Amino acid sequence: MTGFSPGRTRLLRGMTGFSPGLTGLLHGMTGFLLRRAAGALVTLLAISVIIYAVFYIAPGDVAQITCGPRCSPAQVAQVSEQLRLDDPVYVRYRDFLQGIFAGRDYSTGTGTEHCAAPCLGLSYQSDQQVTQLILAKLPVTGSLALGAMVMWLILGVGTGVLSAWRRGRVTERVLTAVTLAGTATPVFVIGLLLMIVACGQLNWLPFPQYVPFTDDPQQWAWNLLLPWLSLALIEAAKYARLTRASMLETLADDHVRTFRAYGVGERSIIGKHALRGAFAPVIALSANDFGSMFGGAVLSETLFGLPGMGRELVHAVKVVDLPVVVGMVLVTGFFVVLANAVADVLYAVADRRVVLS
Amino acid sequence: MSEALLAPEAGTGATAPAPASGARQFWRRLRTQRAALVAAVVVALLVLVALAAPLLTAIEGQDPGTYHPDLIDSGRGGVPIGSFGGISAEHWLGVEPQTGRDLFARLVHGARVSLGVAFAATFVQVLIGVGVGIAAGLGNRLVDQVLSRATDVIVAMPLMVLSLALMAIVPSGFPRPVLVALVIGLVAWGSTAKIVRAQTITLKELDYVAAARLSGWSTWRIARRELLPGLAAPVITYAALLIPLNITVEAALSFLGVGVKPPTASWGQMLTSADVWYQAAPQYLLLPAGALFVTVLALTVLGDGIRTALDPRAASRLRIGTGQKREGRA
Numbered sequence: 001m002t003g004f005s006p007g008r009t010r011l012l013r014g015m016t017g018f019s020p021g022l023t024g025l026l027h028g029m030t031g032f033l034l035r036r037a038a039g040a041l042v043t044l045l046a047i048s049v050i051i052y053a054v055f056y057i058a059p060g061d062v063a064q065i066t067c068g069p070r071c072s073p074a075q076v077a078q079v080s081e082q083l084r085l086d087d088p089v090y091v092r093y094r095d096f097l098q099g100i101f102a103g104r105d106y107s108t109g110t111g112t113e114h115c116a117a118p119c120l121g122l123s124y125q126s127d128q129q130v131t132q133l134i135l136a137k138l139p140v141t142g143s144l145a146l147g148a149m150v151m152w153l154i155l156g157v158g159t160g161v162l163s164a165w166r167r168g169r170v171t172e173r174v175l176t177a178v179t180l181a182g183t184a185t186p187v188f189v190i191g192l193l194l195m196i197v198a199c200g201q202l203n204w205l206p207f208p209q210y211v212p213f214t215d216d217p218q219q220w221a222w223n224l225l226l227p228w229l230s231l232a233l234i235e236a237a238k239y240a241r242l243t244r245a246s247m248l249e250t251l252a253d254d255h256v257r258t259f260r261a262y263g264v265g266e267r268s269i270i271g272k273h274a275l276r277g278a279f280a281p282v283i284a285l286s287a288n289d290f291g292s293m294f295g296g297a298v299l300s301e302t303l304f305g306l307p308g309m310g311r312e313l314v315h316a317v318k319v320v321d322l323p324v325v326v327g328m329v330l331v332t333g334f335f336v337v338l339a340n341a342v343a344d345v346l347y348a349v350a351d352r353r354v355v356l357s
Numbered sequence: 358m359s360e361a362l363l364a365p366e367a368g369t370g371a372t373a374p375a376p377a378s379g380a381r382q383f384w385r386r387l388r389t390q391r392a393a394l395v396a397a398v399v400v401a402l403l404v405l406v407a408l409a410a411p412l413l414t415a416i417e418g419q420d421p422g423t424y425h426p427d428l429i430d431s432g433r434g435g436v437p438i439g440s441f442g443g444i445s446a447e448h449w450l451g452v453e454p455q456t457g458r459d460l461f462a463r464l465v466h467g468a469r470v471s472l473g474v475a476f477a478a479t480f481v482q483v484l485i486g487v488g489v490g491i492a493a494g495l496g497n498r499l500v501d502q503v504l505s506r507a508t509d510v511i512v513a514m515p516l517m518v519l520s521l522a523l524m525a526i527v528p529s530g531f532p533r534p535v536l537v538a539l540v541i542g543l544v545a546w547g548s549t550a551k552i553v554r555a556q557t558i559t560l561k562e563l564d565y566v567a568a569a570r571l572s573g574w575s576t577w578r579i580a581r582r583e584l585l586p587g588l589a590a591p592v593i594t595y596a597a598l599l600i601p602l603n604i605t606v607e608a609a610l611s612f613l614g615v616g617v618k619p620p621t622a623s624w625g626q627m628l629t630s631a632d633v634w635y636q637a638a639p640q641y642l643l644l645p646a647g648a649l650f651v652t653v654l655a656l657t658v659l660g661d662g663i664r665t666a667l668d669p670r671a672a673s674r675l676r677i678g679t680g681q682k683r684e685g686r687a
Contacts, residue, residue: 046510055526184654186605188612188628189646196635196642298517299609314613317521325522332515340513 120327130327140308145293151232156239164247179237191230250277291339386666393662399655425457481542490553512547597660
């Protein structure tokens with residue numbers, strides 16, 4: 001191993017498991033984290049440039065749409081000037097970036113309004129700050145994503161373990177069929193049917209309404225149960241397949257054969273050793289999906305009437321409120337990029353065979 | 358290096374799947390999977406229905422656009438008159454609440470939109486994905502870096518959010534189904550490009566490609582003659598799994614009211630207001646929901662079957678999803 005710096009050797013040892021202490025791993029982890037963070041930042045910047053280019057160069061007549069169909073050309077011109085639509089694109093992009101990193105001031109006609117650091121602009125429709133708008137919607141979408149993740153982990157991993165344990169038997173075939181059906185159903189179909197049956201016909205659950213967690217935790221959970229379940233039923237299939245596949249892979253390993261030869265029981269092999277093999281990929285996939293939920297909850301929020309980011313985006317798209325659309329796309333992109341980075345780190349921590357690069 | 362290797366024709370036959378025997382082998386493997394065969398029949402029927410939609414509605418004597426105000430009870434908010442949502446000899450599956458439009462006609466015309474948009478979107482995805490993937494795999498370091506970074510960016514974008522956002526800025530005169538297909542295709546080619554790039558890099562190192570390069574073939578000719586045959590299997594597999602995903606994305610966009618616009622019939626759009634009418638006309642909800650379910654399920658099972666047939670080893674080893682982000686359905 002000549003040519004390796006001491007740090008590099010320690011990193012290698014940390015990762016191959018010869019030195020079980022966390023120090024070696026953490027040593028390599030710092031560099032990995034820095035590289036990952038830099039990569040994420042570059043991706044986000046690229047996203048912002050593309051989004052900005054696509055949305056602020058292409059559209060026809062933002063001023064006309066914002067002003068409304070009855071506006072006179074003079075009024076349209078006034079709106080256009082107020083929204084600074086006549087400035088060159090690069091000036092507007094520079095101001096946009098400055099708003100995100102340092103904040104900026106807007107003239108509101110009567111005075112100036114300061115928009116603090118992560119400033120994503122003002123809504124064309126309501127003049128509200130986009131950052132505030134998104135922050136107000138974030139808890140709803142966050143609640144939805146968090147609960148759904150807990151549920152799909154329970155449902156998906158449970159199903160996966162069961163079908164790995166009962167592999168080749170009727171149970172497995174039934175579970176495979178059920179999860180396949182879950183994959184094939186769009187969330188608005190499952191959600192719609194569940195809502196009609198559970199809320200409309202049987203009166204088991206309330207028609208979902210968002211109650212903030214801080215107001216009443218019990219009502220919060222009770223109202224969100226149906227959306228969580230609908231999302232979880234869709235996602236569970238993927239986790240069941242992943243869990244089962246990883247477990248079967250571990251079960252075919254030599255060390256499991258050794259355990260069997262030593263007389264370790266099947267229950268212990270499945271519950272302890274095989275499940276451990278599924279841990280890393282499942283955690284990593286969850287982190288990914290949790291990030292995508294911030295953008296992906298559009299459908300469930302619209303269907304269940306939950307006032308989250310997704311529904312706000314649909315509204316903004318319909319009224320061509322570009323700052324809100326752009327802000328929303330950037331924020332969801334941010335969550336996805338962040339989640340991907342977290343997933344990579346979790347994977348590396350959970351499975352030390354992974355080389356950090 | 359032997360003479361045989363330097364001759365491109367001989368080199369091709371050695372490692373790349375030979376088309377004739379490969380296709381036969383594929384059919385043999387597909388035939389052994391009962392579920393995939395059933396799914397293939399269902400898909401064929403659906404395609405047939407979609408193609409023959411005008412003929413079918415002509416046989417019924419209806420069309421998807423005509424309003425029948427005489428068939429709905431405006432006093433009760435537009436509920437179809439008659440039992441079971443107005444099912445009759447003239448209207449085989451009843452009529453739509455409020456408008457009285459024929460449900461059978463809208464359902465079969467919806468199949469046209471659903472399948473047409475999904476196939477077209479997949480075509481666009483594969484076209485861009487293969488182009489970018491090959492270019493990144495064969496190009497120099499700079500080209501690869503730029504294209505890979507672009508792919509990362511497009512993969513990082515939430516599919517639903519970006520398609521929704523793109524819908525906002527397109528002039529309303531653009532034909533909507535074409536627009537939906539284009540938007541889905543332009544937004545979701547990232548994972549195809551990643552797969553193609555990885556496969557290209559693997560293939561590039563193989564002897565027969567090296568031989569072609571040594572005999573002075575141009576990069577374009579190598580890509581066309583040597584790489585594309587080797588890429589066919591993974592690309593077909595992946596495309597087959599993209600189609601059902603695209604069906605759900607189209608339905609989702611139309612469900613949200615930003616996809617296919619009325620009067621064009623679309624299953625997703627039919628579901629938008631179906632929950633209000635489920636007691637008076639349950640089939641108004643159940644028919645498009647069922648159609649979506651059957652179509653996506655059949656295409657998914659067929660896609661799985663195609664994957665198993667093209668790469669039996671991978672399928673038995675791991676039966677995981679496509680790996681593409683699925684938030685389109687969330």
